[in-house]
Amino acid sequence: MKLKSEINQHIQEAFVKAGIEAEPMSVTEAGKPEFGDYQFNGAMALAKVLGKNPRQIATEIVEKIDADGMISRTEIAGPGFINLWIDSVWMGEKLQEMLHDGRLSILPKAQGVKTVVDYSSPNMAKQMHVGHLRSTIIGDTLARLFTFLGDEVIRQNHIGDWGTQFGMLIAYLETSGEDAYSSLGDLEQFYKDAKVKFDSDPVFADMAREYVVKLQGGDAHCRTLWQQFIDVSLGHCEEAYRTLDVTLTRKDVRAESSYNEMLTAVVEDLRSGTILQESDGAQCVFMEGSDVPLIIQKRDGGFLYATTDLAAIRYRTEVLGAKRISYVVDARQAGHFKQVFDAARRAGFVGEDVWLEHVSFGMMLDKSGRPFKTRDGGTVKLIDLLDEAVSRAKAMIEDRGTQEAAEVEKVARIVGIGAVKYAELSVNRESNYIFDWDKMLSFEGNTSLYLQYAYARIQSIFRKYGEKIDGDILLGDPLEARLGMMLLRFEDALNAAARESMPHYITSYLYELTTLFMKFYEQNPILKEGIPAELRESRLQLASLTARTIRKGLDMLGIQVLDRL
RNA sequence: GCACUCGUAGCUCAGCUGGAUAGAGCACCCGCCUUCUAAGCGGGCGGUCUCAGGUUCGAAUCCUGACGGGUGUACCA
Structure with a gap:
């Protein structure tokens, strides 16, 4: 039950009856048992505005409280604290009602909010490590919680499956043997081996670069190898999700690569919205009070993760119809999200009624305070x-x-x-x-x-x-x-x-x-x-x-x- | 340099929109198992809430500054 707001309502009614005009103020849970169950501290704040003694105000409020059996006792203490005891x-x-209710007397919201929770987001080039734990677990908790409270939750696993490192990995997969699935058994090792070869073998390095171009150009063979790679990598993630009892499934995956076709339109719409500025040959969005821009398109025409993020935001609001979007991403990205949110709003990708939220979390450090x-x-x-x-x-x-x-x-x-x-x-x-x-x-x-x-x-x-x-x-x-x-x-x-x-x-x-x-x-x-x-x-x-x-x-x-x- | 963020007991952390004597756990000391699971419960020890100002009836909480830690800062994601 919504205990606090029920008490607040009684206080608010008492305000009206006592002829006090003021912004609603909330009770707080009492700090100590001898102060009752809840306390209302608003009388002191009102004293100045109303030009009255706070204890007198408290008395006027208390006299008008009609809690219908809910409050058994009130007390005015100190300078004007109102202490309340619940009957x-x-x-x-009420406890018995809870006991006999499958949802413990918690009614789902009458008007659920369509909410996107963006979490986990592993990189397909590497195995999941402890750094992914917080996003995955916090995000999953929020998804469960919002759902229980009656919101319509859409999970989004924004996996990193695009970018230059995939050229290297595909090239290595191509040269290392016929059976992709078994050679990818240990992704971490696979990545390391590929990197070693990339750094030591110029012929291989050229091949890797070639594969990036081919992959992004839609070459069928490359796409097949890439798809195999993603499948295996995602399989590893899903194993971790199962172990962790995390609710993410394959249908929640919305990969970075899936936004490719939207990127050109994102840039064009920013340009026609006159938000885009060219700087040093790059297409940028500048934010007021900051001289570091959000780069949308590189000098060479390439797109960046900011571009993808803007496309994703757009997809989430325009296609999915989200009214709240929670990004469960570590705190280092705070600046990035501030810029992305700002750009998205100014571009009109998200309306006033959409709540964008960066659910940031801190870093994991070792005992001596260094990155873990x-x-x-x-x-x-x-x-x-x-x-x-x-x-x-x-x-x-x-x-x-x-x-x-x-x-x-x-x-x-x-x-x-x-x-x-x-x-x-x-x-x-x-x-x-x-x-x-x-x-x-x-x-x-x-x-x-x-x-x-x-x-x-x-x-x-x-x-x-x-x-x-x-x-x-x-x-x-x-x-x-x-x-x-x-x-x-x-x-x-x-x-x-x-x-x-x-x-x-x-x-x-x-x-x-x-x-x-x-x-x-x-x-x-x-x-x-x-x-x-x-x-x-x-x-x-x-x-x-x-x-x-x-x-x-x-x-x-x-x-x-x-x-x- | 600039921006953001953090600084609470020996350690790890709570402290909700400012409110009445700052709370837990671990560690350390003492007590409680013939009685519903002792992975528990009770008691003790331990804090000038980094420092200095300011706002306020009232500040760990809000503002300013200093000091200290962390992070970010243009074509990686």
Whole structure:
């Protein structure tokens, strides 16, 4: 339920009744339990405008609040804080509605927004490495989240399948043997070998350059080899997607090369829109306040990635009809996207009603704060990272010895991959972050395993109980009330995460919820002898709802839960 | 040089549109398993929120400057 906006509405109504004319202001979640559940701090801000004492304003607002059973108590504190307590009977009823609703009382938007999420975007010339992880995981979370909230999501995997390096690779494929599929088994090695030959063998280098021209000219044989190469490379990516439980499929692929035919038109339309300027022989778009242009067409007539990006933007708005486009791309591209967005708007490729958003994320650094590399200076392959995660999880599970032998592999996969994804998603995406195997695969504190563990313990209670639950949800105990409050905030957390494209809002919420539940559960036995039936039923319902919220929240992150751990 | 961005506990990070005593996890110390899974819970230790000004009733949060780190800066993607 949209708890916060419901409270805001009551405050707003009180404003009207009290004759206060002011911009709507929002309540905030109370910082401490003794300040209630929510607090409204607007009275102080209004004091100056209205020329009144803030406490007096607060009093006038409080007197007019008519929350229809939702708010049980109000208090004016300090200079004019309004503290609000949510009624526990009201909460109990709402919690029960959530429990009996498959979507946890979260209604899909009446008017879904057609949203393009551009993410993952691997380069077909190389194997996926750890640098692709953040885009892939953040983007997939956003796609799942937006979908759940009722938006119409179109995933776009803007794969890099065009450019000069493909000439080299095709030439190498042509000379290295007949069977393309087996020789491409290790793409990384293939690329390195090709590069070595390119640098050392002038005849081969010339051949490679020739192949670029032939490929771009549409030569059938070259296209066939190129297509084989892309198929194999994409196959590798899809293997990583499957391992990661990422929802991208082949139908989401919209390759760079697919925009080729649109590029000339993009340049022409920019020219006729008089946005284009020639500078040093190149066709450029200049932005106000910056002397570094966005180059659309090279002096030699060639197109660049800015051209492709503009074509893609156009396709997304004009053909797909997107109203929000989220680019999940690392922070180094911030300047580029600023220019592309600006050019696209001025060219009229996107209207005022389209929201362009660069969902940027920071770089991955090693422990000494340098860009993350392997010991020999190479990039860490994504698949190696994932294998490592699973094998570490497996070792811990075997060590613990609570799983059936047949289950170990499956559980290790869910736990290990979950840990990697959660570690990426739980930090603010905008900051750089320190990559550390131990931290990433740690299972303590704010990690996926902590949530999965809590979930499994709740399932254990229900296995033991095995009967139908009934009765009211009672929130007598303070911890019970806080848990109930937290459960009701789920939708607010999801909405905030979606509004700002910040997955870590979800993890923070889930961690806080789970911590509360763990405390509650330690102090308030559920099935123990001597617990009154009424209380037991109520606590079982809270436990059930907690489990469902954890499962749904993790589902937004593409992380699975387990009934036993 | 210019632009953007970051600077919170020993380490890794939260801190939502400025709000009441700045929060977690790890590490370290102490306690809790004959009782619903101890991958847990409780307690302790630890911060002049880089620094200096400014705006405000009120600043980790907004503005300016300094210092320090990172990134970007014309025909690669």
